[in-house]
Amino acid sequence: MAEDEIILSELPDDELVLQMHDDLYDGLRPEIEEAVTLLLDRGWSPYRVLTEALVSGMTIVGNDFRDGILFVPEVLLAANAMKGGMAILKPLLVETGAPRMGKMVIGTVKGDIHDIGKNLVAMMMEGAGFEVVDLGINNAVEKYLDALARERPDILGMSALLTTTMPYMKVVIDTMKAEGIRDDYIVLVGGAPLNEDFGRAIGADAYCRDAAVAVETARAFVARKHNQIAPSP
Amino acid sequence: MITAATPDALSALLATRDWLLADGATGTTLFNMGLGSGDAPELWNVDHPGRIRTLYAGPVAAGSDIFLTNSFGGTAARLKLHDAQRRVAEVNRAAAEIARDVADTAGRRVVVAGSMGPTGEIMAPMGTLTPALATEMFHQQADALRDGGVDVLWVETISAPEEYAAAAEAARLAGMPWCGTMSFDTAGRTMMGTTTADMVKLVARLAHPPLAFGANCGVGASDLLRTVLGFAAQGPERPVIAKGNAGIPKFVDGHIHYDGTPALMAAYAVLARDAGARIIGGCCGTTPEHLRAMRAALEDTPPGPRPTLEGITAALGGFSSLADGTGPATAPPRDRRRRRT
Numbered sequence: 220m221a222e223d224e225i226i227l228s229e230l231p232d233d234e235l236v237l238q239m240h241d242d243l244y245d246g247l248r249p250e251i252e253e254a255v256t257l258l259l260d261r262g263w264s265p266y267r268v269l270t271e272a273l274v275s276g277m278t279i280v281g282n283d284f285r286d287g288i289l290f291v292p293e294v295l296l297a298a299n300a301m302k303g304g305m306a307i308l309k310p311l312l313v314e315t316g317a318p319r320m321g322k323m324v325i326g327t328v329k330g331d332i333h334d335i336g337k338n339l340v341a342m343m344m345e346g347a348g349f350e351v352v353d354l355g356i357n358n359a360v361e362k363y364l365d366a367l368a369r370e371r372p373d374i375l376g377m378s379a380l381l382t383t384t385m386p387y388m389k390v391v392i393d394t395m396k397a398e399g400i401r402d403d404y405i406v407l408v409g410g411a412p413l414n415e416d417f418g419r420a421i422g423a424d425a426y427c428r429d430a431a432v433a434v435e436t437a438r439a440f441v442a443r444k445h446n447q448i449a450p451s452p
Numbered sequence: 453m454i455t456a457a458t459p460d461a462l463s464a465l466l467a468t469r470d471w472l473l474a475d476g477a478t479g480t481t482l483f484n485m486g487l488g489s490g491d492a493p494e495l496w497n498v499d500h501p502g503r504i505r506t507l508y509a510g511p512v513a514a515g516s517d518i519f520l521t522n523s524f525g526g527t528a529a530r531l532k533l534h535d536a537q538r539r540v541a542e543v544n545r546a547a548a549e550i551a552r553d554v555a556d557t558a559g560r561r562v563v564v565a566g567s568m569g570p571t572g573e574i575m576a577p578m579g580t581l582t583p584a585l586a587t588e589m590f591h592q593q594a595d596a597l598r599d600g601g602v603d604v605l606w607v608e609t610i611s612a613p614e615e616y617a618a619a620a621e622a623a624r625l626a627g628m629p630w631c632g633t634m635s636f637d638t639a640g641r642t643m644m645g646t647t648t649a650d651m652v653k654l655v656a657r658l659a660h661p662p663l664a665f666g667a668n669c670g671v672g673a674s675d676l677l678r679t680v681l682g683f684a685a686q687g688p689e690r691p692v693i694a695k696g697n698a699g700i701p702k703f704v705d706g707h708i709h710y711d712g713t714p715a716l717m718a719a720y721a722v723l724a725r726d727a728g729a730r731i732i733g734g735c736c737g738t739t740p741e742h743l744r745a746m747r748a749a750l751e752d753t754p755p756g757p758r759p760t761l762e763g764i765t766a767a768l769g770g771f772s773s774l775a776d777g778t779g780p781a782t783a784p785p786r787d788r789r790r791r792r793t
Contacts, residue, residue: 241788287775288786290645291644292578328490330489330490330534331533333572356533381479382477382479383479383493385701385708386489386708389489390490413701416702417701417703420702
Protein backbone atom coordinates (compact mmCIF):
# COMPACT_ATOMS: atom_id res chain seq x y z
CA MET A 220 0.00 0.00 0.00
CA ALA A 221 1.70 3.17 -1.14
CA GLU A 222 1.10 5.93 1.33
CA ASP A 223 2.92 9.07 2.28
CA GLU A 224 6.65 8.61 2.49
CA ILE A 225 7.74 8.48 6.12
CA ILE A 226 10.50 10.93 6.90
CA LEU A 227 11.95 9.74 10.22
CA SER A 228 13.66 13.05 10.95
CA GLU A 229 10.32 14.90 10.77
CA LEU A 230 8.66 12.72 13.41
CA PRO A 231 8.46 13.99 16.99
CA ASP A 232 10.17 11.76 19.57
CA ASP A 233 7.11 9.83 20.67
CA GLU A 234 6.04 9.03 17.12
CA LEU A 235 9.58 8.18 16.10
CA VAL A 236 9.80 5.60 18.87
CA LEU A 237 6.50 4.02 17.78
CA GLN A 238 7.76 4.00 14.20
CA MET A 239 10.91 2.22 15.40
CA HIS A 240 8.77 -0.47 16.99
CA ASP A 241 7.08 -1.01 13.63
CA ASP A 242 10.37 -0.96 11.77
CA LEU A 243 11.93 -3.48 14.14
CA TYR A 244 8.89 -5.68 13.62
CA ASP A 245 9.43 -5.44 9.88
CA GLY A 246 13.17 -6.02 10.16
CA LEU A 247 14.23 -2.73 8.55
CA ARG A 248 17.85 -2.33 9.63
CA PRO A 249 18.82 0.94 7.84
CA GLU A 250 15.70 2.65 9.22
CA ILE A 251 16.54 1.51 12.75
CA GLU A 252 20.11 2.73 12.42
CA GLU A 253 18.90 6.11 11.18
CA ALA A 254 16.35 6.45 13.98
CA VAL A 255 18.86 5.52 16.70
CA THR A 256 21.20 8.22 15.44
CA LEU A 257 18.33 10.74 15.32
CA LEU A 258 17.37 10.13 18.94
CA LEU A 259 20.99 10.39 20.08
CA ASP A 260 21.32 13.68 18.17
CA ARG A 261 18.22 14.92 19.94
CA GLY A 262 19.95 14.40 23.25
CA TRP A 263 18.52 11.03 24.31
CA SER A 264 20.85 8.99 26.49
CA PRO A 265 22.04 5.75 24.88
CA TYR A 266 20.36 3.79 27.68
CA ARG A 267 17.01 5.46 27.03
CA VAL A 268 17.24 4.71 23.29
CA LEU A 269 18.05 1.09 24.15
CA THR A 270 15.21 0.54 26.58
CA GLU A 271 12.38 2.65 25.20
CA ALA A 272 12.98 2.09 21.49
CA LEU A 273 14.86 -1.16 20.90
CA VAL A 274 14.01 -3.34 23.91
CA SER A 275 10.33 -2.39 23.87
CA GLY A 276 10.22 -3.09 20.14
CA MET A 277 11.90 -6.47 20.47
CA THR A 278 9.54 -7.37 23.29
CA ILE A 279 6.63 -7.03 20.84
CA VAL A 280 8.51 -9.27 18.39
CA GLY A 281 9.26 -11.78 21.15
CA ASN A 282 5.65 -11.90 22.27
CA ASP A 283 4.34 -12.49 18.75
CA PHE A 284 6.92 -15.24 18.26
CA ARG A 285 5.77 -16.84 21.51
CA ASP A 286 2.15 -16.62 20.34
CA GLY A 287 2.77 -18.23 16.95
CA ILE A 288 2.15 -15.05 14.95
CA LEU A 289 5.76 -14.60 13.86
CA PHE A 290 8.16 -17.42 12.99
CA VAL A 291 11.93 -17.77 12.87
CA PRO A 292 12.58 -15.95 9.55
CA GLU A 293 10.75 -12.81 10.70
CA VAL A 294 12.45 -12.87 14.10
CA LEU A 295 15.87 -13.24 12.49
CA LEU A 296 15.18 -10.17 10.36
CA ALA A 297 14.05 -8.21 13.42
CA ALA A 298 17.12 -9.31 15.36
CA ASN A 299 19.30 -8.20 12.48
CA ALA A 300 17.70 -4.75 12.54
CA MET A 301 18.20 -4.57 16.30
CA LYS A 302 21.84 -5.55 15.82
CA GLY A 303 22.29 -2.50 13.57
CA GLY A 304 20.99 -0.23 16.31
CA MET A 305 23.04 -2.00 18.99
CA ALA A 306 26.26 -1.54 17.02
CA ILE A 307 25.78 2.22 17.34
CA LEU A 308 24.72 2.12 21.00
CA LYS A 309 27.17 -0.40 22.44
CA PRO A 310 30.31 1.80 22.65
CA LEU A 311 28.21 4.70 23.94
CA LEU A 312 26.61 2.54 26.62
CA VAL A 313 30.07 1.60 27.90
CA GLU A 314 31.24 5.23 27.80
CA THR A 315 28.24 6.58 29.64
CA GLY A 316 28.30 3.87 32.29
CA ALA A 317 24.73 2.77 31.63
CA PRO A 318 23.27 0.44 34.27
CA ARG A 319 24.43 -3.16 33.84
CA MET A 320 21.88 -5.86 34.34
CA GLY A 321 24.37 -8.68 34.64
CA LYS A 322 26.57 -10.93 32.57
CA MET A 323 25.73 -14.16 30.75
CA VAL A 324 27.83 -16.85 29.11
CA ILE A 325 25.79 -18.73 26.52
CA GLY A 326 26.44 -21.60 24.11
CA THR A 327 24.94 -24.60 22.30
CA VAL A 328 26.11 -27.94 23.71
CA LYS A 329 28.53 -30.43 22.19
CA GLY A 330 27.24 -32.22 19.11
CA ASP A 331 24.55 -29.67 18.41
CA ILE A 332 24.83 -27.33 15.48
CA HIS A 333 21.62 -25.44 16.05
CA ASP A 334 22.09 -21.88 17.13
CA ILE A 335 18.98 -20.01 16.02
CA GLY A 336 17.37 -20.08 19.44
CA LYS A 337 20.64 -19.40 21.21
CA ASN A 338 21.34 -16.40 18.96
CA LEU A 339 17.89 -15.00 19.59
CA VAL A 340 18.36 -15.32 23.34
CA ALA A 341 21.78 -13.65 23.11
CA MET A 342 20.30 -10.77 21.10
CA MET A 343 17.36 -10.28 23.43
CA MET A 344 19.58 -10.44 26.51
CA GLU A 345 21.91 -7.81 25.06
CA GLY A 346 18.88 -5.80 24.17
CA ALA A 347 17.76 -5.99 27.78
CA GLY A 348 21.09 -4.60 28.95
CA PHE A 349 22.95 -7.79 29.81
CA GLU A 350 26.54 -8.33 28.78
CA VAL A 351 26.61 -11.53 26.73
CA VAL A 352 29.58 -13.78 25.94
CA ASP A 353 28.56 -16.13 23.13
CA LEU A 354 30.53 -19.38 22.93
CA GLY A 355 28.84 -20.46 19.68
CA ILE A 356 27.92 -24.08 18.90
CA ASN A 357 29.32 -27.51 19.76
CA ASN A 358 30.68 -26.68 23.25
CA ALA A 359 32.29 -29.39 25.35
CA VAL A 360 32.08 -29.13 29.14
CA GLU A 361 35.66 -27.79 29.34
CA LYS A 362 34.74 -24.85 27.11
CA TYR A 363 31.89 -23.90 29.43
CA LEU A 364 34.04 -24.21 32.56
CA ASP A 365 36.89 -22.19 31.04
CA ALA A 366 34.46 -19.45 30.10
CA LEU A 367 32.93 -19.40 33.58
CA ALA A 368 36.37 -19.07 35.18
CA ARG A 369 37.43 -16.39 32.71
CA GLU A 370 34.28 -14.31 32.47
CA ARG A 371 32.79 -14.70 35.97
CA PRO A 372 29.22 -14.29 34.67
CA ASP A 373 26.04 -14.23 36.72
CA ILE A 374 24.31 -16.61 34.34
CA LEU A 375 25.19 -19.68 32.29
CA GLY A 376 22.81 -20.33 29.39
CA MET A 377 22.81 -23.64 27.51
CA SER A 378 20.85 -24.64 24.43
CA ALA A 379 20.18 -28.04 22.79
CA LEU A 380 17.85 -28.96 19.97
CA LEU A 381 18.42 -32.66 19.50
CA THR A 382 17.40 -35.70 21.52
CA THR A 383 21.01 -36.80 21.24
CA THR A 384 22.42 -33.61 22.74
CA MET A 385 19.86 -32.66 25.41
CA PRO A 386 21.46 -34.87 28.10
CA TYR A 387 24.77 -33.08 27.64
CA MET A 388 23.38 -30.14 29.57
CA LYS A 389 23.24 -32.44 32.57
CA VAL A 390 26.85 -33.45 32.00
CA VAL A 391 27.84 -29.79 32.28
CA ILE A 392 25.74 -29.18 35.40
CA ASP A 393 27.03 -32.37 37.06
CA THR A 394 30.60 -31.31 36.36
CA MET A 395 29.90 -27.90 37.89
CA LYS A 396 28.54 -29.68 40.98
CA ALA A 397 31.59 -31.93 41.19
CA GLU A 398 33.84 -28.86 41.09
CA GLY A 399 31.76 -27.16 43.74
CA ILE A 400 30.83 -24.20 41.56
CA ARG A 401 27.24 -25.03 40.61
CA ASP A 402 25.69 -22.60 43.06
CA ASP A 403 27.91 -19.73 41.98
CA TYR A 404 25.85 -19.34 38.82
CA ILE A 405 22.29 -19.08 37.62
CA VAL A 406 21.88 -21.88 35.07
CA LEU A 407 19.21 -21.38 32.40
CA VAL A 408 18.47 -23.96 29.69
CA GLY A 409 16.44 -23.86 26.50
CA GLY A 410 15.72 -25.63 23.22
CA ALA A 411 12.68 -26.92 21.36
CA PRO A 412 12.53 -30.48 22.77
CA LEU A 413 12.91 -29.40 26.40
CA ASN A 414 10.29 -28.62 29.01
CA GLU A 415 10.15 -27.39 32.60
CA ASP A 416 10.28 -30.85 34.16
CA PHE A 417 13.33 -31.68 32.11
CA GLY A 418 15.08 -28.49 33.21
CA ARG A 419 14.39 -29.29 36.85
CA ALA A 420 15.45 -32.92 36.51
CA ILE A 421 18.89 -32.06 35.14
CA GLY A 422 19.47 -29.49 37.87
CA ALA A 423 19.05 -26.19 36.00
CA ASP A 424 17.57 -23.18 37.76
CA ALA A 425 15.01 -22.71 35.02
CA TYR A 426 13.88 -23.78 31.57
CA CYS A 427 13.06 -20.87 29.25
CA ARG A 428 10.68 -21.69 26.43
CA ASP A 429 11.71 -18.74 24.27
CA ALA A 430 13.92 -15.67 24.14
CA ALA A 431 11.37 -13.35 25.73
CA VAL A 432 10.94 -15.75 28.67
CA ALA A 433 14.72 -16.06 28.98
CA VAL A 434 15.04 -12.31 29.51
CA GLU A 435 12.24 -12.21 32.08
CA THR A 436 13.70 -15.20 33.93
CA ALA A 437 17.22 -13.78 33.88
CA ARG A 438 16.00 -10.47 35.29
CA ALA A 439 14.10 -12.17 38.09
CA PHE A 440 16.99 -14.43 39.09
CA VAL A 441 19.60 -11.65 38.97
CA ALA A 442 17.39 -9.40 41.12
CA ARG A 443 16.99 -12.23 43.64
CA LYS A 444 20.73 -12.91 43.65
CA HIS A 445 21.53 -9.26 44.27
CA ASN A 446 19.05 -9.18 47.13
CA GLN A 447 20.73 -12.20 48.68
CA ILE A 448 24.21 -10.75 48.61
CA ALA A 449 23.19 -7.25 49.68
CA PRO A 450 24.97 -6.35 52.93
CA SER A 451 22.75 -6.71 55.94
CA PRO A 452 21.91 -3.40 57.61
CA MET B 453 17.64 -46.59 -11.54
CA ILE B 454 13.88 -46.22 -11.56
CA THR B 455 12.14 -47.62 -14.59
CA ALA B 456 8.50 -48.26 -15.31
CA ALA B 457 9.13 -51.99 -15.58
CA THR B 458 10.67 -52.41 -12.12
CA PRO B 459 8.98 -50.21 -9.54
CA ASP B 460 11.03 -49.36 -6.49
CA ALA B 461 10.70 -51.54 -3.41
CA LEU B 462 8.60 -49.04 -1.46
CA SER B 463 6.09 -48.46 -4.28
CA ALA B 464 5.83 -52.21 -4.76
CA LEU B 465 5.05 -52.75 -1.09
CA LEU B 466 2.60 -49.83 -0.97
CA ALA B 467 0.74 -51.38 -3.90
CA THR B 468 0.03 -54.53 -1.91
CA ARG B 469 -0.89 -53.07 1.49
CA ASP B 470 -3.23 -50.45 2.96
CA TRP B 471 -0.67 -49.28 5.51
CA LEU B 472 3.01 -49.85 6.25
CA LEU B 473 4.73 -49.75 9.62
CA ALA B 474 7.91 -47.66 9.68
CA ASP B 475 10.44 -47.69 12.51
CA GLY B 476 11.01 -45.76 15.73
CA ALA B 477 13.86 -43.95 17.44
CA THR B 478 17.53 -44.06 16.50
CA GLY B 479 19.18 -41.59 18.86
CA THR B 480 17.43 -42.71 22.03
CA THR B 481 18.17 -46.36 21.19
CA LEU B 482 21.87 -45.67 20.64
CA PHE B 483 22.10 -43.86 23.99
CA ASN B 484 20.92 -46.99 25.69
CA MET B 485 23.76 -48.85 23.94
CA GLY B 486 26.31 -46.42 25.35
CA LEU B 487 26.52 -43.56 22.86
CA GLY B 488 27.93 -40.54 24.68
CA SER B 489 25.82 -37.41 24.69
CA GLY B 490 27.07 -35.06 22.01
CA ASP B 491 28.90 -37.80 20.12
CA ALA B 492 28.08 -38.50 16.46
CA PRO B 493 25.83 -41.58 16.07
CA GLU B 494 26.93 -41.89 12.44
CA LEU B 495 30.54 -42.71 13.32
CA TRP B 496 29.30 -45.91 14.96
CA ASN B 497 28.49 -47.25 11.48
CA VAL B 498 32.24 -47.68 11.10
CA ASP B 499 33.41 -48.00 14.71
CA HIS B 500 30.66 -50.27 16.08
CA PRO B 501 28.89 -51.97 13.16
CA GLY B 502 27.63 -54.72 15.48
CA ARG B 503 25.69 -52.22 17.57
CA ILE B 504 24.18 -50.64 14.44
CA ARG B 505 23.09 -54.09 13.31
CA THR B 506 21.38 -54.52 16.69
CA LEU B 507 19.76 -51.10 16.26
CA TYR B 508 18.32 -52.13 12.86
CA ALA B 509 17.30 -55.60 14.03
CA GLY B 510 14.99 -54.06 16.67
CA PRO B 511 12.30 -52.64 14.35
CA VAL B 512 12.67 -55.52 11.89
CA ALA B 513 11.92 -58.06 14.65
CA ALA B 514 9.07 -55.86 15.90
CA GLY B 515 7.35 -55.94 12.52
CA SER B 516 8.44 -52.74 10.79
CA ASP B 517 8.05 -52.81 7.00
CA ILE B 518 10.47 -49.91 6.60
CA PHE B 519 13.46 -48.90 8.69
CA LEU B 520 15.79 -45.92 8.47
CA THR B 521 19.57 -46.00 8.30
CA ASN B 522 21.75 -44.43 10.98
CA SER B 523 22.70 -41.45 8.83
CA PHE B 524 20.48 -38.59 10.05
CA GLY B 525 23.48 -36.33 10.69
CA GLY B 526 25.45 -37.66 7.73
CA THR B 527 25.78 -34.45 5.71
CA ALA B 528 29.12 -32.68 5.61
CA ALA B 529 27.61 -29.77 7.56
CA ARG B 530 26.76 -32.03 10.49
CA LEU B 531 29.79 -34.33 10.41
CA LYS B 532 31.97 -31.21 10.52
CA LEU B 533 31.11 -30.87 14.23
CA HIS B 534 33.05 -34.06 14.79
CA ASP B 535 35.77 -33.14 12.30
CA ALA B 536 34.50 -35.93 10.04
CA GLN B 537 33.28 -33.83 7.11
CA ARG B 538 35.54 -35.74 4.75
CA ARG B 539 34.00 -39.07 5.75
CA VAL B 540 30.51 -38.48 4.28
CA ALA B 541 30.78 -41.28 1.70
CA GLU B 542 32.33 -43.74 4.16
CA VAL B 543 29.86 -43.39 7.07
CA ASN B 544 26.74 -43.19 4.89
CA ARG B 545 27.74 -46.13 2.76
CA ALA B 546 28.47 -48.16 5.89
CA ALA B 547 25.07 -47.20 7.35
CA ALA B 548 23.38 -48.47 4.19
CA GLU B 549 25.41 -51.67 3.78
CA ILE B 550 24.65 -52.89 7.27
CA ALA B 551 20.98 -52.07 6.76
CA ARG B 552 20.86 -53.85 3.38
CA ASP B 553 22.22 -57.00 4.96
CA VAL B 554 19.74 -56.88 7.86
CA ALA B 555 16.84 -56.40 5.43
CA ASP B 556 17.97 -59.14 3.06
CA THR B 557 18.17 -61.69 5.85
CA ALA B 558 14.85 -60.68 7.47
CA GLY B 559 12.89 -63.45 5.78
CA ARG B 560 10.23 -61.03 4.52
CA ARG B 561 10.18 -57.93 2.41
CA VAL B 562 11.61 -54.97 4.38
CA VAL B 563 12.41 -51.59 2.83
CA VAL B 564 15.69 -49.86 3.67
CA ALA B 565 15.28 -46.08 3.79
CA GLY B 566 18.39 -43.88 3.78
CA SER B 567 17.88 -41.21 6.45
CA MET B 568 18.91 -37.66 5.56
CA GLY B 569 18.39 -35.03 8.27
CA PRO B 570 18.65 -31.26 8.00
CA THR B 571 22.02 -29.62 7.52
CA GLY B 572 21.32 -27.44 10.56
CA GLU B 573 22.27 -24.35 8.58
CA ILE B 574 19.88 -21.49 7.86
CA MET B 575 18.95 -20.90 4.24
CA ALA B 576 19.78 -17.58 2.57
CA PRO B 577 18.92 -14.72 2.77
CA MET B 578 18.49 -15.08 6.55
CA GLY B 579 21.42 -17.48 6.79
CA THR B 580 24.36 -18.52 4.66
CA LEU B 581 23.15 -21.78 3.08
CA THR B 582 22.32 -21.43 -0.62
CA PRO B 583 20.10 -23.93 -2.46
CA ALA B 584 23.11 -24.98 -4.55
CA LEU B 585 25.22 -25.73 -1.48
CA ALA B 586 22.40 -27.59 0.27
CA THR B 587 21.78 -29.67 -2.86
CA GLU B 588 25.47 -30.47 -3.13
CA MET B 589 25.68 -31.70 0.48
CA PHE B 590 22.53 -33.81 0.19
CA HIS B 591 23.66 -35.18 -3.18
CA GLN B 592 26.96 -36.33 -1.73
CA GLN B 593 25.10 -38.16 1.05
CA ALA B 594 22.45 -39.54 -1.33
CA ASP B 595 25.04 -41.07 -3.66
CA ALA B 596 26.71 -42.86 -0.76
CA LEU B 597 23.41 -44.19 0.62
CA ARG B 598 22.47 -45.40 -2.88
CA ASP B 599 25.84 -47.10 -3.32
CA GLY B 600 25.41 -48.79 0.04
CA GLY B 601 22.15 -50.28 -1.20
CA VAL B 602 19.20 -48.33 0.25
CA ASP B 603 15.85 -48.78 -1.52
CA VAL B 604 14.70 -45.22 -1.02
CA LEU B 605 16.05 -41.98 0.43
CA TRP B 606 14.26 -40.65 3.49
CA VAL B 607 14.57 -36.92 4.17
CA GLU B 608 13.30 -36.01 7.66
CA THR B 609 12.86 -33.30 10.31
CA ILE B 610 13.10 -30.49 7.75
CA SER B 611 11.74 -27.05 8.69
CA ALA B 612 12.59 -24.86 5.66
CA PRO B 613 10.79 -25.45 2.35
CA GLU B 614 13.94 -24.42 0.45
CA GLU B 615 15.91 -27.17 2.18
CA TYR B 616 13.19 -29.72 1.36
CA ALA B 617 13.38 -28.70 -2.30
CA ALA B 618 17.18 -28.96 -2.23
CA ALA B 619 16.90 -32.54 -0.94
CA ALA B 620 14.43 -33.35 -3.73
CA GLU B 621 16.90 -32.09 -6.29
CA ALA B 622 19.69 -34.15 -4.67
CA ALA B 623 17.52 -37.28 -4.91
CA ARG B 624 16.92 -36.55 -8.58
CA LEU B 625 20.64 -36.14 -9.20
CA ALA B 626 21.31 -39.42 -7.40
CA GLY B 627 18.63 -41.13 -9.50
CA MET B 628 16.77 -42.26 -6.39
CA PRO B 629 13.14 -42.35 -5.25
CA TRP B 630 12.63 -40.54 -1.96
CA CYS B 631 10.26 -39.73 0.86
CA GLY B 632 10.37 -36.51 2.85
CA THR B 633 8.89 -35.34 6.14
CA MET B 634 8.98 -32.00 7.92
CA SER B 635 8.82 -31.27 11.65
CA PHE B 636 5.79 -29.21 12.70
CA ASP B 637 6.85 -28.10 16.16
CA THR B 638 6.05 -24.37 16.40
CA ALA B 639 2.40 -23.47 17.00
CA GLY B 640 1.33 -26.12 14.47
CA ARG B 641 3.80 -25.00 11.81
CA THR B 642 7.45 -25.73 11.16
CA MET B 643 9.98 -23.49 12.88
CA MET B 644 10.17 -21.50 9.65
CA GLY B 645 6.40 -20.98 9.54
CA THR B 646 5.47 -23.62 6.92
CA THR B 647 1.90 -24.93 7.33
CA THR B 648 0.57 -28.36 6.35
CA ALA B 649 -1.22 -26.74 3.38
CA ASP B 650 2.05 -25.08 2.32
CA MET B 651 3.79 -28.45 2.37
CA VAL B 652 1.14 -30.15 0.23
CA LYS B 653 1.55 -27.37 -2.35
CA LEU B 654 5.35 -27.59 -2.15
CA VAL B 655 5.30 -31.35 -2.77
CA ALA B 656 2.98 -30.94 -5.76
CA ARG B 657 5.26 -28.51 -7.56
CA LEU B 658 8.58 -30.39 -7.19
CA ALA B 659 10.22 -31.63 -10.41
CA HIS B 660 11.15 -34.88 -8.65
CA PRO B 661 8.32 -35.36 -6.14
CA PRO B 662 8.59 -37.75 -3.19
CA LEU B 663 6.85 -41.15 -3.20
CA ALA B 664 5.28 -40.16 0.11
CA PHE B 665 5.45 -37.09 2.34
CA GLY B 666 4.39 -36.15 5.83
CA ALA B 667 5.50 -35.22 9.33
CA ASN B 668 7.94 -36.55 11.89
CA CYS B 669 9.19 -35.62 15.36
CA GLY B 670 7.61 -32.35 16.54
CA VAL B 671 5.81 -32.19 19.88
CA GLY B 672 4.19 -35.47 20.85
CA ALA B 673 1.63 -37.77 19.26
CA SER B 674 -1.46 -35.53 19.48
CA ASP B 675 0.13 -32.65 17.60
CA LEU B 676 1.39 -35.00 14.92
CA LEU B 677 -2.10 -36.33 14.26
CA ARG B 678 -3.48 -32.82 13.97
CA THR B 679 -0.77 -32.25 11.37
CA VAL B 680 -1.87 -35.39 9.47
CA LEU B 681 -5.46 -34.11 9.48
CA GLY B 682 -4.09 -30.88 8.02
CA PHE B 683 -2.53 -32.82 5.12
CA ALA B 684 -5.70 -34.87 4.59
CA ALA B 685 -7.80 -31.69 4.38
CA GLN B 686 -5.84 -30.75 1.26
CA GLY B 687 -6.72 -34.04 -0.47
CA PRO B 688 -3.11 -34.84 -1.39
CA GLU B 689 -2.40 -37.33 -4.19
CA ARG B 690 0.54 -39.00 -2.49
CA PRO B 691 0.67 -41.29 0.54
CA VAL B 692 1.05 -39.48 3.86
CA ILE B 693 3.71 -40.42 6.45
CA ALA B 694 3.15 -40.07 10.22
CA LYS B 695 6.20 -40.52 12.45
CA GLY B 696 5.53 -38.97 15.84
CA ASN B 697 7.48 -38.96 19.08
CA ALA B 698 6.48 -41.30 21.88
CA GLY B 699 5.26 -38.48 24.11
CA ILE B 700 7.57 -35.81 25.48
CA PRO B 701 11.08 -36.20 26.93
CA LYS B 702 11.62 -36.64 30.66
CA PHE B 703 14.87 -37.17 32.48
CA VAL B 704 14.63 -40.32 34.57
CA ASP B 705 17.51 -42.02 36.38
CA GLY B 706 20.14 -40.41 34.22
CA HIS B 707 18.42 -41.34 30.96
CA ILE B 708 16.17 -39.55 28.51
CA HIS B 709 12.80 -41.20 28.68
CA TYR B 710 9.84 -40.34 26.49
CA ASP B 711 6.65 -40.63 28.49
CA GLY B 712 4.44 -42.25 25.80
CA THR B 713 3.57 -45.87 26.62
CA PRO B 714 3.29 -48.67 24.03
CA ALA B 715 -0.50 -48.53 24.55
CA LEU B 716 -0.52 -44.81 23.75
CA MET B 717 1.53 -45.32 20.60
CA ALA B 718 -0.77 -48.17 19.56
CA ALA B 719 -3.75 -45.82 19.86
CA TYR B 720 -1.78 -43.17 17.96
CA ALA B 721 -0.99 -45.61 15.12
CA VAL B 722 -4.66 -46.52 14.60
CA LEU B 723 -5.72 -42.86 14.75
CA ALA B 724 -2.97 -41.95 12.27
CA ARG B 725 -4.27 -44.54 9.81
CA ASP B 726 -7.84 -43.34 10.28
CA ALA B 727 -6.67 -39.75 9.79
CA GLY B 728 -5.30 -40.70 6.38
CA ALA B 729 -1.67 -41.76 6.90
CA ARG B 730 -0.46 -44.83 5.01
CA ILE B 731 3.06 -45.04 6.38
CA ILE B 732 3.02 -44.98 10.17
CA GLY B 733 5.92 -45.10 12.58
CA GLY B 734 7.43 -43.40 15.59
CA CYS B 735 10.30 -41.03 16.14
CA CYS B 736 12.18 -40.07 19.34
CA GLY B 737 11.50 -42.44 22.24
CA THR B 738 9.79 -45.11 20.14
CA THR B 739 11.23 -48.53 21.02
CA PRO B 740 10.64 -51.96 19.43
CA GLU B 741 8.16 -52.58 22.25
CA HIS B 742 6.14 -49.59 21.08
CA LEU B 743 6.40 -50.80 17.46
CA ARG B 744 5.08 -54.26 18.35
CA ALA B 745 2.07 -52.70 20.04
CA MET B 746 1.52 -50.42 17.04
CA ARG B 747 1.69 -53.32 14.58
CA ALA B 748 -0.74 -55.42 16.62
CA ALA B 749 -3.19 -52.53 16.91
CA LEU B 750 -3.04 -51.77 13.18
CA GLU B 751 -3.68 -55.43 12.36
CA ASP B 752 -6.41 -56.00 14.92
CA THR B 753 -8.38 -52.74 14.69
CA PRO B 754 -10.74 -52.29 11.73
CA PRO B 755 -10.45 -48.94 9.95
CA GLY B 756 -12.60 -46.25 11.54
CA PRO B 757 -13.87 -42.80 10.60
CA ARG B 758 -11.44 -39.91 10.40
CA PRO B 759 -10.81 -38.84 14.00
CA THR B 760 -11.88 -35.44 15.27
CA LEU B 761 -9.56 -33.13 17.21
CA GLU B 762 -11.63 -33.91 20.32
CA GLY B 763 -11.21 -37.64 19.67
CA ILE B 764 -7.44 -37.20 19.41
CA THR B 765 -7.09 -35.26 22.66
CA ALA B 766 -9.39 -37.72 24.46
CA ALA B 767 -7.19 -40.64 23.39
CA LEU B 768 -3.70 -39.11 23.49
CA GLY B 769 -3.80 -35.86 25.47
CA GLY B 770 -3.86 -32.17 24.62
CA PHE B 771 -2.15 -30.17 21.89
CA SER B 772 0.86 -27.92 22.49
CA SER B 773 -0.80 -24.92 20.83
CA LEU B 774 -4.36 -23.72 20.34
CA ALA B 775 -4.42 -23.88 16.55
CA ASP B 776 -2.55 -25.69 13.80
CA GLY B 777 -1.49 -22.48 12.09
CA THR B 778 -3.50 -23.06 8.90
CA GLY B 779 -6.54 -21.02 9.86
CA PRO B 780 -6.78 -17.28 10.37
CA ALA B 781 -4.19 -15.92 12.79
CA THR B 782 -5.05 -16.49 16.43
CA ALA B 783 -4.47 -12.81 17.08
CA PRO B 784 -5.31 -9.83 14.89
CA PRO B 785 -2.41 -8.63 12.74
CA ARG B 786 -0.34 -5.95 14.36
CA ASP B 787 -1.88 -2.56 13.80
CA ARG B 788 0.78 -0.45 12.08
CA ARG B 789 0.91 3.28 12.34
CA ARG B 790 1.56 3.60 8.64
CA ARG B 791 2.71 1.02 6.21
CA ARG B 792 5.95 1.62 4.42
CA THR B 793 5.95 1.33 0.66
